[in-house]
Amino acid sequence: MQCQCCTDGGDNQVYNCVTRNRRLSAQLVICGRVKKKGKRSPGHMELLLKEMVMFLSPLFFVFMLGLGLTPLTLAQEDYGYRHFLSQHYDPQPKGRDDRYCENMMRRRDLTNPCKEVNTFIHGSKNDIKGICDDTNGKPGEGNLRISKSSFQITTCKHKGGSLRPPCRYRATKGYRVIAIGCRNDWPTHLQESFITPAQ
Structure with missing residues (x-):
């Protein structure tokens, strides 16, 4: 003025x-x-x-x-963690067979196109988050953290062919140590290649 x-x-x-x-x-x-x-x-x-x-x-x-940057950072961390949970977390699985995989992959929006391999972790959020610090984790290769405890998992592997829906999956149940990537002590990535399904 x-x-x-x-x-x-x-x-x-x-x-x-x-x-x-x-x-x-x-x-x-x-x-x-x-x-x-x-x-x-x-x-x-x-x-x-x-x-x-x-x-x-x-x-x-x-x-x-x-004030502007803090919510942005928190939002990014929150999105990464929520995305991780959406793709890999199922605390109370039912069936854990091929039908389970096909239903879960569709519900979690992993079928357009068909994701070739995806693993669902069955356990508590606290145990999974604990991998990012010394509570339940230890350093792995690169920026990965390796879980100290084993987790019950279900690995869903695409049966092959076209990656266009409808997607068909084969389920493999297991009990494995897992490797995850963390950002600011929050799980954001599951290293699929670290998990070798039982033959």
Whole structure:
């Protein structure tokens, strides 16, 4: 907002203030003088406000930047973990046979196109998350973490042919140590090649 001090044609002086969108109506003020005892002139107050804005602007920018980035980071981590659970977590499986695989792969939206191999982990979320720290995990190759405990799993392998639906899967049940990738102590990736289904 820009303000200009001028006279109204008489003894009084006014501020004409212009904003980006509209012109504000002129307000009667006494420019550059003390209007009442104990109160400073509008010109002095305007200067004080400008100084405060100049001082606080960098701090406000840093504060807003922090507020903006924190939810973004949390959202990315939350998405990675939820995606991991959607693809690989089933705490209470039923059947664990070929039909189980075909139903689960379809429900988890892994059949367009048909995903060739996918493993479902049957266990608690806490035990799986614990692989990302020393609670239930240890360092593996690269950035992978290896579980200290074994998990009951069902591996669904595409029977071959076209990867277009309908998809047909063969189920293999097992009890295996698993390897996962973590981001900020949250599981985000299951290393399928680490799991060798029993023959």
